[in-house]
Amino acid sequence: MKIALIQHSVRANKESTIEATAAMVKEAASQGAELVVLQELHQTPYFCQYEDTDLFNLAESYKEDVAYWAQVAKENGVVLVASLFEKRAPGLYHNSAVVFEKDGSIAGKYRKMHIPDDPGFYEKFYFTPGDLGFEPVDTSVGKLGVLVCWDQWYPEAARLMALKGAEMLIYPTAIGWFDKDDEDEKRRQKDAWTTVQRGHAVANGLPLVAVNRVGFEKDESGVLDGIRFWGSSFVCGPQGEMLAEAPSDKEVTLICDIDLARSEEVRRWWPFLRDRRIDAYGGLLKRFID
Amino acid sequence: MKIALIQHSVRANKESTIEATAAMVKEAASQGAELVVLQELHQTPYFCQYEDTDLFNLAESYKEDVAYWAQVAKENGVVLVASLFEKRAPGLYHNSAVVFEKDGSIAGKYRKMHIPDDPGFYEKFYFTPGDLGFEPVDTSVGKLGVLVCWDQWYPEAARLMALKGAEMLIYPTAIGWFDKDDEDEKRRQKDAWTTVQRGHAVANGLPLVAVNRVGFEKDESGVLDGIRFWGSSFVCGPQGEMLAEAPSDKEVTLICDIDLARSEEVRRWWPFLRDRRIDAYGGLLKRFID
Numbered sequence: 001m002k003i004a005l006i007q008h009s010v011r012a013n014k015e016s017t018i019e020a021t022a023a024m025v026k027e028a029a030s031q032g033a034e035l036v037v038l039q040e041l042h043q044t045p046y047f048c049q050y051e052d053t054d055l056f057n058l059a060e061s062y063k064e065d066v067a068y069w070a071q072v073a074k075e076n077g078v079v080l081v082a083s084l085f086e087k088r089a090p091g092l093y094h095n096s097a098v099v100f101e102k103d104g105s106i107a108g109k110y111r112k113m114h115i116p117d118d119p120g121f122y123e124k125f126y127f128t129p130g131d132l133g134f135e136p137v138d139t140s141v142g143k144l145g146v147l148v149c150w151d152q153w154y155p156e157a158a159r160l161m162a163l164k165g166a167e168m169l170i171y172p173t174a175i176g177w178f179d180k181d182d183e184d185e186k187r188r189q190k191d192a193w194t195t196v197q198r199g200h201a202v203a204n205g206l207p208l209v210a211v212n213r214v215g216f217e218k219d220e221s222g223v224l225d226g227i228r229f230w231g232s233s234f235v236c237g238p239q240g241e242m243l244a245e246a247p248s249d250k251e252v253t254l255i256c257d258i259d260l261a262r263s264e265e266v267r268r269w270w271p272f273l274r275d276r277r278i279d280a281y282g283g284l285l286k287r288f289i290d
Numbered sequence: 291m292k293i294a295l296i297q298h299s300v301r302a303n304k305e306s307t308i309e310a311t312a313a314m315v316k317e318a319a320s321q322g323a324e325l326v327v328l329q330e331l332h333q334t335p336y337f338c339q340y341e342d343t344d345l346f347n348l349a350e351s352y353k354e355d356v357a358y359w360a361q362v363a364k365e366n367g368v369v370l371v372a373s374l375f376e377k378r379a380p381g382l383y384h385n386s387a388v389v390f391e392k393d394g395s396i397a398g399k400y401r402k403m404h405i406p407d408d409p410g411f412y413e414k415f416y417f418t419p420g421d422l423g424f425e426p427v428d429t430s431v432g433k434l435g436v437l438v439c440w441d442q443w444y445p446e447a448a449r450l451m452a453l454k455g456a457e458m459l460i461y462p463t464a465i466g467w468f469d470k471d472d473e474d475e476k477r478r479q480k481d482a483w484t485t486v487q488r489g490h491a492v493a494n495g496l497p498l499v500a501v502n503r504v505g506f507e508k509d510e511s512g513v514l515d516g517i518r519f520w521g522s523s524f525v526c527g528p529q530g531e532m533l534a535e536a537p538s539d540k541e542v543t544l545i546c547d548i549d550l551a552r553s554e555e556v557r558r559w560w561p562f563l564r565d566r567r568i569d570a571y572g573g574l575l576k577r578f579i580d
Contacts, residue, residue, distance in 0.1 A: 114565045133570050153562050155445030155493050156571050163579045188529045192492045195530045199489020202482045203445050239478045240485045272443050273578065275404045280423050281446050284574050288563065289453045 001141055003035040004028035004078075005254040007233040007246045009215030010045045018043050022072050028253050029076035034102075035141045037081045039213045039233070040149050040174040041095070044085075046213065046229070050221035051125045059087035066098055066106070074104030079139045081146055083172040085126075086111070095127040097146045097172055099137040108137030112148040113157065120178070120224050123150070134160035142167040142260055145206070149173040152193070152210065156284065158200035162273070167260050169200060169208040176213075176229035190230055190248070198240035205238045205267040207258050214251055238266040291431055293325040294318035294368075295544040297523040297536045299505030300335050308333050312362050318543050319366035324392075325431045327371045329503045329523070330439050330464040331385070334375075336503065336519070340511035341415045349377035356388055356396070364394030369429045371436055373462040375416075376401070385417040387436045387462055389427040398427030402438040403447065410468070410514050413440070424450035432457040432550055435496070439463040442483070442500065446574065448490035452563075457550050459490060459498040466503075466519035480520055480538070488530035495528045495557040497548050504541055528556040 006024045011017040021042060028036050041047070043065065047055045065084050073080035079102055086096040095112040111130030115123045134157055136143045145166025151157045152171045161169060175193060177186045201208040214231035233246040235256040244256035267273065283289045296314045301307040311332060318326050331337070333355065337345045355374050363370035369392055376386040385402040401420030405413045424447055426433045435456025441447045442461045451459060465483060467476045491498040504521035523536040525546040534546035557563065573579050 113567050113570060116565065118559070118561070129567070134573070150565065153493060153560065154566065155449065155489070156566065156574060159445065160571070160573050160579075163573055163576060165578075165580065188531045191531065192529045195485055196489045196492040199445070199486045199493075202486040203443060203489075239482045241478045241481065269408065270443065271408070275406065275440065276444065276446065276577070277403050277419065278575050278577055280403060281450070281575055283424070283450050283453055284446060285568050285571050286453060287566070287568055288455075289450075290455065 001034055001258050001260065002032045003037065003209065003235070003256055003258055004031070004033035005037050005209060005211045005233045005235065005246065005256070007039060007211060007214050007231050007254065008042070008251045009213065010217065014043050018068065024253050025072055025076055025078065025080065028255065029078050031255055033078060033255055035079045037170055037209055037211045038083055038172060039211045040083045040172040041085060042083055042172070042213070045217045046174045046227065048123050048126055049120050049217070049219045049227065050223060051122050055126070056087075056093060059085040059093050062087045069098065070100050070104040070106065073100035073102065077102045079107070079141045081144070081170055081172060083148065092128055093126060094130060095123065095148055097148055099139060099144060099146060102140060107139045108135070110135070110137070110146045110148065112151065114150045114154055116150040120219065120227055134164065136161055136164050136166035145169045147171050149175065152197050155200060155203065158204055162204035162206055166206065167263065168258065169204070169206055171197065171208070171210040173210055173212045174229060176227040179225060179228060190232060194232070194234065198236050201236050201238055202240040203272060205263050205270060205272065207235065207237050207260070207263070209235050214249065238263045291324055291548050291550065292322045293327065293499065293525070293546055293548055294321070294323035295327050295499060295501045295523045295525065295536065295546070297329060297501060297504050297521050297544065298332070298541045299503065300507065304333050308358065314543050315362055315366055315368065315370065318545065319368050321545055323368060323545055325369045327460055327499055327501045328373055328462060329501045330373045330462040331375060332373055332462070332503070335507045336464045336517065338413050338416055339410050339507070339509045339517065340513060341412050345416070346377075346383060349375040349383050352377045359388065360390050360394040360396065363390035363392065367392045369397070369431045371434070371460055371462060373438065382418055383416060384420060385413065385438055387438055389429060389434060389436060392430060397429045398425070400425070400427070400436045400438065402441065404440045404444055406440040410509065410517055424454065426451055426454050426456035435459045437461050439465065442487050445490060445493065448494055452494035452496055456496065457553065458548065459494070459496055461487065461498070461500040463500055463502045464519060466517040469515060469518060480522060484522070484524065488526050491526050491528055492530040493562060495553050495560060495562065497525065497527050497550070497553070499525050504539065528553045
């Protein structure tokens with residue numbers, strides 16, 4: 001199966017950004033992609049660089065946004081993973097991934113469960129932690145374990161998706177560097193990001209797709225300089241082997257073949273699920289064991 | 291703190307093997323190592339290549355083995371992680387890691403929890419799964435999260451050690467290639483092994499030490515050719531960054547500096563433990579969620 005990862009930068013406004021993205025989806029579909037994955041909060045700049053109540057306005061259009069991407073999925077006949085700012089009720093917002101079927105219907109939704117908060121990434125202000133749990137989305141191209149960004153650091157999230165039958169792990173994400181960090185620190189950060197996700201693929205015997213935004217986005221509050229999103233979207237197979245990788249500084253549609261049948265083969269060699277010590281894992285439900 | 295990883299091949303018999311290993315420990319201590327980690331079942335060939343009840347005899351000397359390595363720890367004034375075949379009762383055996391203090395006392399013990407079984411690695415025949423849980427061992431050089439080999443594929447094991455306050459993850463191991471596999475497959479296997487462990491370091495903000503045996507060991511049953519243990523012992527830091535790595539085909543004492551204080555720094559930047567969704571992890575205690 002051909003999949004496409006669309007790694008892009010933001011345009012001058014939302015309208016031109018989503019038009020450009022829709023054109024990239026169309027191009028991906030014309031190249032045979034059946035599954036297209038977009039980056040985290042792909043319609044706008046990464047607005048969590050500072051806290052501003054006015055920015056909740058970005059979620060007001062959630063229903064129209066869903067309708068828009070449903071139409072894009074339908075027109076191109078692809079399963080599409082979009083990442084949207086969801087207004088659920090006044091004062092209640094989520095960072096949600098919506099999965100559309102080839103006919104434009106909603107196959108399922110995931111609300112980001114792990115919410116980060118650190119300087120430049122003030123997500124706890126904007127996003128209520130998800131309450132839908134870790135549920136893969138059943139689609140015509142397989143059972144998709146869709147997670148979002150910060151989730152990618154949590155082996156628990158990947159494992160739960162695998163235990164619920166996910167055939168692939170998918171992470172729309174928005175992660176980047178601060179220019180002030182030195183090159184060694186930048187390299188360690190990006191390597192850690194790639195490595196921990198490849199580790200999830202290995203531990204669960206599943207292919208994994210991570211789609212990150214690219215380009216510099218200024219911190220409009222002026223407190224920090226801004227974030228240089230490091231792109232480097234990638235696909236790895238069920239042994240964590242890299243199948244495709246995007247550059248760190250360019251917009252790109254990365255097209256890659258995935259063989260879902262390979263997971264069965266790899267899991268026969270490395271039957272990790274067989275030997276889990278579920279009798280001894282109770283402590284995983286604790287914050288810390290002291 | 292200086293640590294030493296002793297990656298070696300087996301000699302003609304147990305006596306000459308342990309003498310050579312003890313000499314390597316002495317050399318490591320003379321170079322300033324305070325913690326020395328030995329590979330899995332380092333006293334003998336990896337005997338699990340076939341099933342033979344006579345091989346349980348190898349565990350008969352468990353008490354003498356403990357006394358021997360206690361003496362080596364004491365003579366060299368190092369904390370020592372040894373990996374021994376433990377006879378606990380007639381017909382009841384474990385794959386155990388014993389941790390010795392600098393004065394030769396036993397600081398603690400870990401019994402391998404996850405037991406593999408696949409052609410050439412018939413461990414379920416020899417080893418009863420551990421019943422001591424995932425408990426770090428308190429020593430004068432820190433709280434050591436000692437795990438063994440197959441455990442290294444399980445994020446749950448690493449996480450539980452971290453939640454119990456481990457300051458370092460340590461894996462004595464015995465893993466290698468079958469010569470009949472092609473080079474691509476061999477590369478994928480070794481990369482997966484390194485990657486999943488580096489991933490544990492990242493996810494938990496802890497340094498990690500893996501010590502593997504090296505050299506070819508024939509399958510004496512004649513069913514398979516044998517295993518070419520791939521060495522490649524390594525140390526990585528709490529961002530998964532490689533700090534030291536041994537060759538895949540040579541005996542070596544790898545000495546490396548570890549800064550345990552760096553974990554605090556890394557965990558402040560990446561506070562993964564803060565955001566775990568323990569309210570939503572119940573499924574981790576199930577075999578599969580269907």
